[in-house]
Amino acid sequence: MKKIQLTDSHKEKLFQIPLFRDLPLNIKESLLEKLDFVIYAANKKEIVVTQGTPCNKLFVLLEGKLRTDIIDGLGNEVMIEYIIAPRTFATPHLFNSNNTLPATFTALEDSVILMATKDSTFKVISQDPQVLHNFLCIAGNCNICTVSRLKPLSRKTVRERFIVYLYEHKKKDSLVVDIMHTQSQLAEYLNVSRPALSKEINKMMKEGLVIMEGKRIEILDKTTLEKYL
Incomplete structure (x- = not known):
């Protein structure tokens, strides 16, 4: 990565993130003076x-988009x-007693x-x-997101993972x-192969459990699906 200069566009985006959103103008100006930062461009x-x-x-x-990956215990x-x-990322780990990053970005x-x-x-x-309040909200939301992310991965079958994801x-x-997600991205997200996911979704459609059109999925048999939760 290479260092670049902070632009007005960068400033505008910085104050759009939840941590610094809706702050008075004087606070925004002093914030940039207090914050010791560097801007990097990543290819x-x-x-x-x-x-x-x-x-x-x-x-x-x-600016841009990042992918977050972890290496599990099996490599x-x-x-x-x-x-x-x-958006900020890895925020809860900044002041954690164990501040080791759990993922690669x-x-x-x-x-x-x-x-x-x-x-x-x-x-x-x-x-x-206000910034303290925002930070605590972000940390709490990140913990909720982590739990939500791990739920499908804790299930064994492709069907269970897909249904948990839907709910x-x-x-x-x-x-x-x-x-x-696209179907390829969703398969990766659920840590299953794309053919296995596609096959399972088709089976569920034939069984009258769901309908899938593009990126929109409609649940047809709520009672049956909830047995997998």
């Missing part, structure tokens, strides 16, 4: 940070999520990342109640799920 497929390294920076993806690479700008396209020092980030958070992503009182 497509370039590794931004690697699993197992200490998290000593606040990471903010200002398998498991895709966790895609991170789309503007790789640029899926040309991206821009802000990295701020731990000390300056702490200074900003501790001096403004984790469907809105309350809705039987329609709009998924963000």
